Amino acid sequence: MNPICRVLDARGLPCPQPVILARKALAEGGFDLLEITVDDPASRENLLKFAAYAKCQVEEERVEGAQTRLRLTPSGASSPQAGEIPTCASAPEAGRAAVVLIAADGIGQGDLDLARLLMRGFLYTLTESEQLPRRVILMNSGVKLAIEGSGSLANLKKLEDRGVEVLSCGTCLEFYKLTDTLAVGGITNMYEIAGHLLEGPTVSIG
Amino acid sequence: MKLTSYTRFSGCGAKLGPGVLEQALCGLTQPAYPDLLADFQGGEDAGLFRLGAHSALVQTVDFFPPIVDDPHLFGRIAAANALSDIYAMGARPITALALVCHPLKALGLEPLKAMLAGGLEALTEAGCALLGGHSIEDPEPKLGYAITGLVDPARAWRNNTLRPGGRLILTKPIGTGLVNMALRAECASPESQAAAATAMATLNRVAAEVLSRFSVQACTDVTGFGLAGHAAEMAAGDVCGLAIRMDRVPLLPGVEEYAAMGLIPEGTYRNRDGRLRFLAGDLSSLALDLLFDPQTSGGLLAALPEAEAEPAMAALREAGVQAWIIGDTGGEPGQVRIL
Numbered sequence: 001m002n003p004i005c006r007v008l009d010a011r012g013l014p015c016p017q018p019v020i021l022a023r024k025a026l027a028e029g030g031f032d033l034l035e036i037t038v039d040d041p042a043s044r045e046n047l048l049k050f051a052a053y054a055k056c057q058v059e060e061e062r063v064e065g066a067q068t069r070l071r072l073t074p075s076g077a078s079s080p081q082a083g084e085i086p087t088c089a090s091a092p093e094a095g096r097a098a099v100v101l102i103a104a105d106g107i108g109q110g111d112l113d114l115a116r117l118l119m120r121g122f123l124y125t126l127t128e129s130e131q132l133p134r135r136v137i138l139m140n141s142g143v144k145l146a147i148e149g150s151g152s153l154a155n156l157k158k159l160e161d162r163g164v165e166v167l168s169c170g171t172c173l174e175f176y177k178l179t180d181t182l183a184v185g186g187i188t189n190m191y192e193i194a195g196h197l198l199e200g201p202t203v204s205i206g
Numbered sequence: 207m208k209l210t211s212y213t214r215f216s217g218c219g220a221k222l223g224p225g226v227l228e229q230a231l232c233g234l235t236q237p238a239y240p241d242l243l244a245d246f247q248g249g250e251d252a253g254l255f256r257l258g259a260h261s262a263l264v265q266t267v268d269f270f271p272p273i274v275d276d277p278h279l280f281g282r283i284a285a286a287n288a289l290s291d292i293y294a295m296g297a298r299p300i301t302a303l304a305l306v307c308h309p310l311k312a313l314g315l316e317p318l319k320a321m322l323a324g325g326l327e328a329l330t331e332a333g334c335a336l337l338g339g340h341s342i343e344d345p346e347p348k349l350g351y352a353i354t355g356l357v358d359p360a361r362a363w364r365n366n367t368l369r370p371g372g373r374l375i376l377t378k379p380i381g382t383g384l385v386n387m388a389l390r391a392e393c394a395s396p397e398s399q400a401a402a403a404t405a406m407a408t409l410n411r412v413a414a415e416v417l418s419r420f421s422v423q424a425c426t427d428v429t430g431f432g433l434a435g436h437a438a439e440m441a442a443g444d445v446c447g448l449a450i451r452m453d454r455v456p457l458l459p460g461v462e463e464y465a466a467m468g469l470i471p472e473g474t475y476r477n478r479d480g481r482l483r484f485l486a487g488d489l490s491s492l493a494l495d496l497l498f499d500p501q502t503s504g505g506l507l508a509a510l511p512e513a514e515a516e517p518a519m520a521a522l523r524e525a526g527v528q529a530w531i532i533g534d535t536g537g538e539p540g541q542v543r544i545l
Contacts, residue, residue: 016387019468023391042472049491050468111311 003032009131011039011067018043019050026054026074034072037063044068098200100126100133102142107206119145122205123155132164133203135196137188139169142206147181156184169193209272209280209317209347210390243359251291251365251426262359266291269305269350273386273502274403277317281324281349283406287429287503288351289332293414294365294427294506297357299332304339307348321349332411365426366443372423372535373515374448377413377527378405378505380433380496381461387469388460398460405458406503413506413527420510420518423535428504434497435477436507437542438484447541448509450533452493465495473500487544497544509535
């Protein structure tokens with residue numbers, strides 16, 4: 001049987017963020033194996049120290065360059081069979097958000113230009129991420145990201161190409177009179193949206 | 207508002223590693239000015255330039271991103287840290303210029319006012335006049351000061367003039383980098399935070415004044431390179447090295463646990479990788495994480511003849527300065543032995 005696995009991507013995060021993430025995950029529990037990818041030697045050393053402190057068994061796999069994948073088995077969890085190297089490859093769904101809900105065309109309050117720039121940056125970063133959500137749902141002014149001429153169009157298309165379902169709220173498109181200019185993904189309704197939001201971990205942004 | 211959340215690195219942990227700096231400066235020279243006594247070529251705490259027979263300018267600059275969330279306290283710490291290099295030379299600070307980077311849109315004016323007020327408070331305590339400064343808008347806040355001091359060059363304390371048979375005195379506990387990491391991980395105890403804040407906000411002025419009554423062989427201040435990194439600079443003279451007794455090194459409360467948890471600043475590893483070759487002796491992973499922890503506004507590390515060590519300790523205590531004898535001078539030049 002495959003172990004229940006939680007995957008964390010801590011690449012690019014400054015110290016002590018990778019340790020904070022690992023600590024939080026261990027406190028939450030609910031998995032047999034915690035897999036964390038880091039890309040700098042300081043984070044690697046810190047996680048090895050943290051694993052010893054938290055009494056986890058740890059396995060290390062060099063990925064490429066300075067990238068390292070660390071697999072932590074908490075002492076309470078069922079330990080893997082002898083000779084069987086636990087891997088998370090067969091359980092990529094665990095620990096990742098099922099849905100990203102985008103409820104505006106910018107991120108946060110404050111300067112509008114900055115908010116839009118942040119949203120564009122977020123969607124671009126998402127395309128570069130190894131861990132993709134199953135769906136991106138666009139609501140309210142968030143639907144403006146999916147229309148012709150949007151600066152985020154290419155990134156949303158890229159996400160769609162990588163298997164992410166992109167859905168825009170039909171009521172919102174009609175309200176902004178943008179239904180005809182929708183350029184990526186499908187149209188959905190509140191009934192479906194509510195269902196998607198309740199089916200798994202959701203990240204809300206915007 | 208959490209000031210430290212706007213920064214990637216904190217305090218002196220933001221410093222480039224010693225190895226990087228050596229590479230960048232390698233091959234750079236300037237004319238041999240007759241009055242130039244110490245410049246970037248040496249490992250001195252501050253530059254030294256002769257003005258007359260008995261006076262020289264001492265100049266230093268230091269600035270960094272917030273290490274604490276309270277802007278007034280951060281201002282104090284930034285000034286105390288910048289002044290420290292002057293005190294480590296046995297000099298008297300006279301003037302200061304502020305260097306300010308501030309994200310005005312994100313933070314507004316109030317924290318900036320509080321930071322500058324905290325800085326001015328510490329400068330005033332030092333009797334050091336603030337003449338002006340320069341400010342730029344920057345997404346990451348940073349504050350520091352360029353300080354000018356005066357010293358009789360014949361009496362200036364150098365950092366690498368150790369003589370055998372001396373004692374090493376340290377005037378603040380170490381571990382500010384670890385406490386800062388723990389603060390970011392939201393697991394720093396109030397006791398650790400308070401002890402670190404008090405240590406960082408304390409000027410090295412009184413410690414330097416007391417030590418100046420004794421025959422200081424060599425002196426430096428413990429900052430970004432960590433205790434072992436600065437000890438290695440002290441040991442880099444050509445007469446002798448030094449030894450640090452690990453069990454005598456004063457630690458801020460909680461830092462051993464923070465180190466064991468892996469809450470170690472990246473700067474610690476940079477320091478270790480750059481200076482490990484100078485160390486010998488008991489080099490446990492925990493000891494290295496403590497000894498190379500980058501300090502912000504750390505204490506003075508001074509070498510005194512053995513006979514003067516205890517009287518100096520008594521005088522420091524009497525003046526209200528915490529101090530510890532943490533080791534001895536002697537052994538191979540260049541070498542820092544950890545006992």
